[in-house]
Amino acid sequence: MILSTAVAIAEARMGKPGEKYYSGRSRAIMERAYIAFKSSTWMIVISGFVEPVLFLLSFGYGLKDLVGDITVAGQPVGYVAFIAPALLATSAMNGAIYDSTMNVYFKLKHDRLYHGMLATSLGPMDVALGEISWALLRGLSYSIGFMAIVAPLGLIPSMWGILAIPAAVLIAFGFASFGMAVTSYMKSFQQLEIVNVVLLPMFLFSGSFYPLDVFPEWLQTVIRIFPLAHAIDLVRGLTLGNISWALAGHAMYFVVMIVIGLFFTTRRLNALFMR
Amino acid sequence: MSSFQARQGSLKIVDAAKVAARGALFVTEARLRSMLKWVWLIISIAIANPVLYLISIGLGLGSYIDQNAGSAGIDGVSYLTFLAPALLATAAIQGAMDESVFPTLEGFKWNKTFFSMNATPLSGNHIAMGVFFNSLIRTVFTAVLYWLVMLAFGVLESPRAYLAIFTAVMAGAAFGALMQALAGLLENENMFFTIVERFIIMPLFLFSGTFYPLSSMPIFLQWIGWISPLWHATELGRWLTYGSEISTSMLFVHFIFLNSILAVGLFASRRIFTRRLGK
Amino acid sequence: MSESLIRARGLTKKFDDFTAVNGIDFDVLKGESFGLLGPNGAGKSTAMRMIGATSQRTSGELTILGKDPEQFGPQIRAHLGVVPQQDNLDTQLSVTENLYIYGRYFGLSRKFLKGKIEELLAFAQLEEKRSAKVESLSGGMKRRLTIARALVSEPEILMLDEPTTGLDPQARHILWDRLFRLKEDGVTLLITTHFMDEAEQLCDRLVVMDKGSIMAEGSPAQLIKDYSTKEVLEVRFGSERNAGMANDLGQLCERIEELPDRILMYTEDGEELLERVYKKGFHPKTSLVRRSSLEDVFLRLTGRTLVD
Numbered sequence: 001m002i003l004s005t006a007v008a009i010a011e012a013r014m015g016k017p018g019e020k021y022y023s024g025r026s027r028a029i030m031e032r033a034y035i036a037f038k039s040s041t042w043m044i045v046i047s048g049f050v051e052p053v054l055f056l057l058s059f060g061y062g063l064k065d066l067v068g069d070i071t072v073a074g075q076p077v078g079y080v081a082f083i084a085p086a087l088l089a090t091s092a093m094n095g096a097i098y099d100s101t102m103n104v105y106f107k108l109k110h111d112r113l114y115h116g117m118l119a120t121s122l123g124p125m126d127v128a129l130g131e132i133s134w135a136l137l138r139g140l141s142y143s144i145g146f147m148a149i150v151a152p153l154g155l156i157p158s159m160w161g162i163l164a165i166p167a168a169v170l171i172a173f174g175f176a177s178f179g180m181a182v183t184s185y186m187k188s189f190q191q192l193e194i195v196n197v198v199l200l201p202m203f204l205f206s207g208s209f210y211p212l213d214v215f216p217e218w219l220q221t222v223i224r225i226f227p228l229a230h231a232i233d234l235v236r237g238l239t240l241g242n243i244s245w246a247l248a249g250h251a252m253y254f255v256v257m258i259v260i261g262l263f264f265t266t267r268r269l270n271a272l273f274m275r
Numbered sequence: 276m277s278s279f280q281a282r283q284g285s286l287k288i289v290d291a292a293k294v295a296a297r298g299a300l301f302v303t304e305a306r307l308r309s310m311l312k313w314v315w316l317i318i319s320i321a322i323a324n325p326v327l328y329l330i331s332i333g334l335g336l337g338s339y340i341d342q343n344a345g346s347a348g349i350d351g352v353s354y355l356t357f358l359a360p361a362l363l364a365t366a367a368i369q370g371a372m373d374e375s376v377f378p379t380l381e382g383f384k385w386n387k388t389f390f391s392m393n394a395t396p397l398s399g400n401h402i403a404m405g406v407f408f409n410s411l412i413r414t415v416f417t418a419v420l421y422w423l424v425m426l427a428f429g430v431l432e433s434p435r436a437y438l439a440i441f442t443a444v445m446a447g448a449a450f451g452a453l454m455q456a457l458a459g460l461l462e463n464e465n466m467f468f469t470i471v472e473r474f475i476i477m478p479l480f481l482f483s484g485t486f487y488p489l490s491s492m493p494i495f496l497q498w499i500g501w502i503s504p505l506w507h508a509t510e511l512g513r514w515l516t517y518g519s520e521i522s523t524s525m526l527f528v529h530f531i532f533l534n535s536i537l538a539v540g541l542f543a544s545r546r547i548f549t550r551r552l553g554k
Numbered sequence: 555m556s557e558s559l560i561r562a563r564g565l566t567k568k569f570d571d572f573t574a575v576n577g578i579d580f581d582v583l584k585g586e587s588f589g590l591l592g593p594n595g596a597g598k599s600t601a602m603r604m605i606g607a608t609s610q611r612t613s614g615e616l617t618i619l620g621k622d623p624e625q626f627g628p629q630i631r632a633h634l635g636v637v638p639q640q641d642n643l644d645t646q647l648s649v650t651e652n653l654y655i656y657g658r659y660f661g662l663s664r665k666f667l668k669g670k671i672e673e674l675l676a677f678a679q680l681e682e683k684r685s686a687k688v689e690s691l692s693g694g695m696k697r698r699l700t701i702a703r704a705l706v707s708e709p710e711i712l713m714l715d716e717p718t719t720g721l722d723p724q725a726r727h728i729l730w731d732r733l734f735r736l737k738e739d740g741v742t743l744l745i746t747t748h749f750m751d752e753a754e755q756l757c758d759r760l761v762v763m764d765k766g767s768i769m770a771e772g773s774p775a776q777l778i779k780d781y782s783t784k785e786v787l788e789v790r791f792g793s794e795r796n797a798g799m800a801n802d803l804g805q806l807c808e809r810i811e812e813l814p815d816r817i818l819m820y821t822e823d824g825e826e827l828l829e830r831v832y833k834k835g836f837h838p839k840t841s842l843v844r845r846s847s848l849e850d851v852f853l854r855l856t857g858r859t860l861v862d
Contacts, residue, residue: 006660006707010632023628028658035655036646047473057496058481066354066487067336068343112642118608119636120659120707121628193316200324204331214338273608 010121021270022125029117029130030137048138049145052091056150059083059209070211073242084155085239086208088146088168089231092139096172099135100179101195105186108272115273124269128262132176139172140165158241167238167251171231174254177261178227184268202228227257294396302397302405303412305388306378310409321417324366325424332486333358333428350488352517356430360439360512361485363421364505367443370417371451372476374410376468379458382406389552399549403459407452407541414447415440425516432517439515445533446508452540459547479503484510507532557584559711559742560605564614567600574600576766577614582711587733587743589757591750591848593858597766598746599639602715605744607631619710632660635704639715641696643688649699650675650684657706670706677732678702694725698732705736712736713744718752730755750848762852769855774848781854782846783808785824789831789838790816799836806830811853818850 013019037045060080069076107113117127143165150156156164179195186192205215206228212220223229234250237243294301310317337354349357382389382402389402418440425431431439454471461467482492482499483506489497500506507529513519514526560582567575575597582588590598603609604616607623607630616623623630644652650671657667675681678698683691691699697717704712717733718726733756737743747753753760754774762769762777770777787807791799800817804810807827809820821827824843831838853859 004632004708004710005662005666006709007629007632009661010629014626014629020625020627023661025659025661028655028661031658032644032647032655035651036644039646039648043470043474047470051473051477054478054481059486062487062492063336063340065491066340066343066349068339070339111645112638112640113644115608115638116642116644116656117659119606119631119634119638120656121632121661122659123628197319197323201327201331204327205335209332209336210339214335 006121018125019123021123021266022129023121023123024126025122026126026130026133028122029127030134033131033134048091048095049142051094052087052146053149055087056080056084067210072211072236072240075240077240080153081155081157081240082236083209084150085164085235086206086232088143088150088164088239089171089235090203090208090228091146092143092168092172093175093228093231095139095142096135096175097179097195097199099138100132100176101183101192104131104180104183105189105192108184109189114269118273124273125266128177128180128265128269132173132180132262135176136169136172139176140169143168156239158239160241160243161239164235164238167234170251170254170258171227171234174227174231174257174261177258177265179261181261181264181268184265184272202226207232227253230254289396291396294401298397298401299404299408302392302402303408305392306374306406306409307412309378310374310413317413317416318420321366321370321420322424325362325421328362329355329359329424329428329430333362350513350519352432353430355428356432356517357513358486359425359428359430360443360516361483361505361509363418363425363439364443364446364508364512365480365485366421367414367418367447367508368450368505371410371414371447372454374413375406375451375455376458378406378409379455380461380468383459383551384461389548393552399552400545402552403455403541403544403548406455407448407544410451410455411444411448414444414451418443418447430516433515436516439512442508442511442515442529442533445537446504449504449533449536449540452537452544454540456540456543456547459544459551479505504533504536558582559584559619560744561617562601562605562615565601565604565611565616566613567597567604567609568612573766575604578761578763578766578768580761580768580771582742582744584710585737585740585742586758587737587745587756589753589760590744590746590763591748591753591757591760591852592746592763593748593852595765596748596763598763599715601763602713602744602746606634606636606713632707633710635701635707635709635712637697637700637704637712637714637717639719641700643696643700643703645688648685648687649680649691652688652699653703653706656703660707662707667706674702674705677705677735679728692725694721694728697721697725697729701729701732709741711742711744715746716748717745718747718749726752750852753848760848762848762855764852764856764858770851777848777851778846780851782850783820784822784846785820786844786846786850787819787821787824787827787831788816788842788844789819789836790840791836791838802834803831803836806834809854811850813859818853820846820850 010023013023016024060083064079067079069078070082071077072082114127118124147156147161147165151161182195183192205223206226207223212223212229215223230250230253234247237247237250333355337358340349340354348354392402393399421443422431422437422440457471458468478499482496483489483503484492484500485505489500489506492500510519510521511526511529514521558581562581563579564577565575565579566573566577578601580588590601592598600609604611604623605618607618607627610624618630619633621630644655647655653671653674654667657670662670675684678701680695680699680702683695688696688699701712701714701717714733718729721729730752733743743756745752745756757774759771759773760777761771770781772780789803800810800812803817803819807819807821811818811820819827828841828843831841849859
């Protein structure tokens, strides 16, 4: 029998570990995302970048005289420099959540796009990795853009601040893999609203706009169960140069989140498509 | 065989005059029924939203601001009292948007219910007004709940504070009607609303003197507040809830501005709906 | 005897306590066009998904090109072109971009795809729509694009799930014509349908399925020969009277089927039967003589019609 090229390519992977789930071609999914991205409205592309800048302008410059300096680790910090890292962390979260919930839900249920992808010689792991990698690439470029604006304004006092960019990508990775896992269990579009129900209080209470110590101990403990507070502490520690082992702890939180998220995403996608 | 009667004749059972007079209410009923499916979600949002914002920003951030401002406070009151009327108007606008934009996109584009409504004796005007009335119901509901939460937080100092519900609803209605008209214009670009949300709604929220007096913004950003229904409603709300200082002429300006936007929005909605259905 | 590309023995699929496919046996041979005919809910799509290596069987045997789809999912899918019941084209991309990226999912090179896309556009008669967004295409065009997309990897087996459901008659004929060409080129076709005319037009051999089981197997002509008569006389007496007539008419022909709106009378010669009906003093409001079809086979096998 004459084999087509597609068959030859697929058979070349036979015997490799995880061949049932992974064909080593998550790049094809990223290429798809790139083609779709090229034809999407440039305003949408820019908006992900504009949002944190608007918040910085409004909250930072609008409130800085009203709030005054904030004391972090015994040092007074200007209010704008205090919230800038929080906005970077929050926008990394928002972008990753949007990409991995709304976007994924539509491709999964509405357009049935993943069904088409998985009718080819791709496996579910290719799809999950490809989608998440694309989201991270986007998150990376937004973080660089945001830093390019705030650094010249003197809002990143420490050289450690450069590490805020990879930290933002790590945060985005955590939220994206976790968000994708949650979305893959969603049965209706309305259930996605639950995501917003969790996001709003997390956004409001994770210490973006003021230090957590205004809250009673027990509430601080509750807040620290959720990821955003760790994200903000991590990025803020780096931009303000307050380096300690606590930062490694915050980063570990996200590593664990990534592993759990990827595990459930692959498992669930496999169950959905191989049912 | 069944007792189905197809031949009674529509002239006998359909009252054209009644439809012409009350058509908008029938559309409202249809919209209300589909809104009620989410009633628990709507109620939880309407309560959780004010509680979370007032605690986090009002009390949390407020503790820093009040400490820094000393006894003078901000605009003579605590930050929580200053912030609450602005958030009341914001919530009313958000509620109005939810019930006017998405039903309009749905009715024209997603499942085209407006076209099937229009195949009955209902006109474009009926449908436009029906959608508007329904969003008004949601707006009033949201504003009243918000106001009750404000009452619980003890930020309503003036005896005429209840009137702030009306000014917030006015802003919601004005903004909702305008956005409803805009949504009616959209033929196929869903993304357009993401752009509106991020480039119009979000800046209006951030730069309408919501979190600090508009005057503390540089003058080149203040114009955003001037054209924003949110700022006008917030100014009225602050006067009504705690008696902020404001000139009588400015009160009229705010009032007239909101009602003009409402009139323009409704006029445009009716025109746009009728035109699109007749196409 | 040509080789068997797909072989199923006792193939079963259960969802919780519902059995969608109940122990079916069949072979699909190289180069043939094989059909699964049955009403909605017969288990055709579930069977297709197991063959397409995107669904795991509950029990039984299944081999595709000699391999077990549960062990070699990606390798088997590389041999298949899948046209699902619901189009799942990438609505964010244009016509050519859809073809291109689908080829990339198989790992095909850009150079190869460049030439392949032109071929496929010509095949699907979509050359003028090459840069159009998918949403602007008509139902028939979308279907042709989905088929062209499935062909990008030059599959041995093309699987079509209800290929013409929802299309107007003209669009159906264009599609059938394209599928004939593929068959001439030696592509093995596996088709599910609930349209008997489609099954008769396209399938060399088919199985009739109902409630997860196979009721009969053979070529369309053979099935009609085995399970029906040459011709059918359809008579209507008006909605109130059909029921009362069945007994009397039954004595005039080999077999009779009573449907809510009409009575079907099975015979070798329809015109002759109609004359006898009149002679007996029965005067149907309308009458029609036609050849037996797979619809009649299905009715005979299950007592129900294919399309309700």
